[in-house]
Amino acid sequence: MKLKRDDVTQLGILAKLAIDENTINDIKSRLENVLELVNQLQTADTVNIDPMAHPQQGFQALREDQITEENDQKAFQKLSKDVQNGLYLVPKVIE
Amino acid sequence: MHDMSIASQIKALKTREFSSAELTQHYLDRIKRLNPILNALITVTEEKALDSAKKADRALNGDNNNELCGIPIVHKDIFCTQGVRTSCGSKMLNDFVPPYDATVVKNLAEAGTIMLGKANMDEFAMGSSNETSFYGSVKNPWDISRVPGGSSGGSAAAVAARMTPAATATDTGGSIRQPAALCGVTGLKPTYGLISRWGMIAFASSLDQGGPIARTAEDCAILLNAMASFDHRDSTSLRLPEKNYKDGINRPISGCKIGIPKEYFTGSLNPNVEATVFDMLKVLTDLGAKLVDISLPNTKLSVPSYYVIAPAEASANLARFDGIRYGHRCENPKSLEDLYCRSRAEGFGEEVQRRILIGTYCLSAGYHDAYYRKAQQVRNLIKQDFTKSFSKVDVIVSPTCPAPAFKFGEKSDDPVKMYLEDIYTIATNLAGLPGMSIPCGFVDQNPVGFQLIGDYLQETRILNIAHCIQRETDWHKLSPEEPS
Incomplete structure (x- = not known):
């Protein structure tokens, strides 16, 4: 499985990871090795086999739609580097 | 004290042979001496531990019925601990101090255990050697030039070096059993769903499962009693009747049918590891168990299937680390996009970034069916292999790993080589089955593990067989010489 340099750049954009230009070739070759391993899947005969997403296929625990947790906003926002009036601050989005 | 099993320590605490404060101080002293060499713990919670031990002693002097009251424990740094940094082995969470306890931590605290500290681990549990930790590698106590395994390498090394009698750990593709x-x-x-995942930092949610590491199967049963619970906060938590996992642990195993999968005894398996596993099979037959040849034909596809499903789930789970609400944030971001991309690139290590990229690739438009759907179909085939086998046998046994611990750097340059380390453990996670590893001998002075895999919710059965083996063998009693 061969990737192009642009594929790695595009993956970085999709995954929100800044990729250093100088490391692209190295990342590309290691990803290719992993994809070669993963491509062994294509040898499997999976006609009429349902995909298994989860060990508890089809099971989902449900509960009453009631509020059971306290609002811990202050405790959780203490973890952020930048909070004002209960809001998370981010760099300017609209110029 | 540190050479005693938890079962023996419980008796000694009850008969006041020593106090929990003395036991805790003893382990803290060992941690002080050994951790600078082994790097098994990222954080030591000395003050908190001594305070909890005093409370446990007061409870033990009263009418406390909690079996684990006063027993020290180490938590893998993937479990959130209120007021104590939980780094998950990552720079991303270097400053993260959770405002709540994971359910596993809460359950064990309520059972009276004493937290000694937080165990080192591969970053976000992604690794089989502990070399991906932001805090440096853990050293294997049997040979400090070798890896301890991963991702729960700190938990396993701390128990092996007698820095703690027990540790919590997690297993997504072998991360409890391999170390x-x-x-x-x-x-x-x-079994997937038996132990709550709430407060356990997510790697691959359909595969992640917490569990104990200790010296004996009996100790693991005692710990499981406290760790397993239904949790309404984890939608995959199983609601089961209360059970004592120690019940039946002494049951004779005569007539028990043990499956030997032929696919686990080929290829890259070290011949000396194979020989130690065969010695263990002899112990089983001497106890009256019957060996049955079985086949798990899709074993070779378990690693490829896992390396689509786990990175795909990881790429989604780790999207939450955006540099805004918590975790590492880059300096002077030029824009929101720059904040996201640089915070994540700076906060995540190389292996974590690689898995996010693989997961993103496998889930991207045009590749979803070829990779993700195909991997899920293969996952079903793997599960069907086990279902067929468990109609013929009670448990399945195999080596835990193809070879003993390898040297630092030996596989770190080749991710695929590292991934194949988990060839015998991954299928169990894909199917959601219970599995365990017990010591079964040595190859060149390095320990070898024997894996037992049970059918769904058959923890008692594998604990029973492991306990019967440990009554006949001494491998689990051996400890490494103290490194200096």
Whole structure:
């Protein structure tokens, strides 16, 4: 499985990871090795086999739609580097 | 004290042979001496531990019925601990101090255990050698030039070096069993859903499962009693009747049918590891168990299937680390996009970034069916292999790993080589089955692990067989010489 340099750049954009230009070739070759391993899947005969997403296929625990947790906003926002009036601050989005 | 099993320590605490404060101080002293060499713990919670031990002693002097009251424990740094940094082995969470306890931590605290500290681990549990930790590698106590396994390498090394009698751990593709094998201790990965994942930092949600690492199967059963619970906060938590996992642990195993999968005894398996596993099979037959040849034909596809499903789930789970609400944030972001991309690139290590990229690739438009759907279909085939086998046998046994602990750097340059380390453990996670590793001998002075896989919710059965083996063998009693 061969990737192009642009594929790695595009993956970085999709995954929100800044990729250093100088490391692209190295990342590309290691990803290719992993994809070669993963491509062994294509040898499997999976006609009429349902995909298994989860060990508890089809099971989902449900509960009453009631509020059971306290609002811990202050405790959780203490973890952020930048909070004002209960809001998370981010760099300017609209110029 | 540190050479006693938890079962023996419980008796000694009850008869006041020593107090929990004395036991805790003893382990803290060992941690002080050994951790600078082994790097098994990221954080030591000395003050908190001594305070909890005093409370436990007061409870033990009263009418406390909690079996684990006063027993020290180490938590893998993937479990959130209120007021104590939980780094998950990552720079991303270097400053993260959770405002709540994971359910596993809460359950064990309520049972009276004493937290000694937080165990080192591969970053976000992604690794089989502990070399991906932001805090540096853990050293294998049997040979400090070798890896302890991963991702729960700190938990396994701390138990092996007698820095703690027990540790919590997690297993997504072998991360309890493989380090337990490489460090010569006992580790149990329960059935998916038996132990709550709430407060356990997510890697691959359909595969992640917490479990105990200790010295003996009996100790693991005692720990499982406290760790397993239904949790309404985890939608995959199983609601089961209360059970004592120690019940039936002494049951004779005569007539028990043990499956030997032929696919686990080929290819890259080290012949000396194979020989130690065969010695263990002899112990089983001497106890009256019957060996049955079975086939798990899709075994070779378990690693490829896992390396689509786990990175795909990881790429989604780790999207939450955006540099805004918590975790590492880059300096002077030029824009929101720049904040996201640089915070994540700076906060995540190389292996974590690689898995996010693989997961993103496999889930991207045009590749979803070829990779993700195909991997899920293969996952079903793997599960069907086990279902067929468990109609013929009670448990399945195999080596835990193809070879003993390898040297630092030996596989770190080749991710695929590292991934194949988990060839015998991954299928169990894909199917959601319980599995454990117990010590079964040595190859060139390095421990070897023996894996037992049970059918769904058959923890008692594998604990029973492991306990019967440990009554006949001494491998689990051996400890490494103290490194200096």
